[in-house]
Amino acid sequence: MRPAPPASVRVLASLTALAAVLALTACEGGAQGTKATGAGAGGDGFVLRDSGIATVARGERRPAPELRGETVGGGQLDLDSGEFRGKVVVLNLWGSWCGPCRAEAKHLVEVAAETESDGVAFVGIDTRDFDRRAARRFEREFQVPYPSFYDPQGRLLRRFPAGTVSPQGIPSTVVIDKDGRIAARKIGELNDRHLRQMIAPVAAER
Template identity: 50%
Template structure:
């Protein structure tokens, strides 16, 4: 009898191990989506970021570095230069329609961007690893009406100083102050409260 039960115990352990592996993989998939390649911009601390709470990092006003020039075609085919928004707080969101956490945070970005625009806060997306048609469908689905630069090869991300962004971490969000300097960062998908918390201190600056 003991010999006949042994294979069943091993089988159950095997199924349990497989279930655990699938659960862990699913949890990781919901946390962040992988980028297209490695190298270039990284997620280090080389740009004076100080970890705050809820996955948010900030840079003291005196220690901020200027954002690189970000310009090019949007997913709608228009030309956009982010430096033209200097004087406003700019929220830069790196996203792809293929990314589950990007889809989860999209309704919050659509809502908050509309509410804060009259207060001098502008949202700009950086769309990576997408065709323009897929990116447009994403915007239509979630009611996003702010522009996104089309960056299928992540070339715009490589313009950022080392330690600002990670090509392997999508979605990512940066907040630029009114002088066009990098003030805050989140390398996670954001809920509405987290997004507001990310923006509020920078928007409150004089």
């Protein structure tokens, strides 16, 4: 009979397995938050609130990246077009494979309809759906009224400034102000109350 490994080896193996499980859970189920820092500590300008929403003061905001490409439905979308100029844009990162994305979809659809008349536009970024048909089924199932970029490889996500979003942090939601700058984010599932909390202060800015 082979002797049992030392206790230290067994503990290390258990910790390694646990870390792998946690990493997979965060990737597949959506991270519930990240530690946001002030500009002086981390350089990203985000201040994390108790709600899990991270915001950036107007004078510290960075420009959102140029986002253009094909949509889930097969059309073309460009956030620099006149359709979005001067509007608050809510960007939701999602995947049809993601349970929390399914749970929050009804809230996004509801608030998108509520805020459209206030000059707020919603746009999705569908990532890691390598079969476009699954993404289209998701949009039909939840009756999503706004377009989503089709970004299975995460190329659009990599255009965001470092520390803003992560391809592993799905779902995530980013609010872009009327001047095209990143004003707020929430990593992880959100509800309608949190979504309104993210949008309202940015939409009220003059």
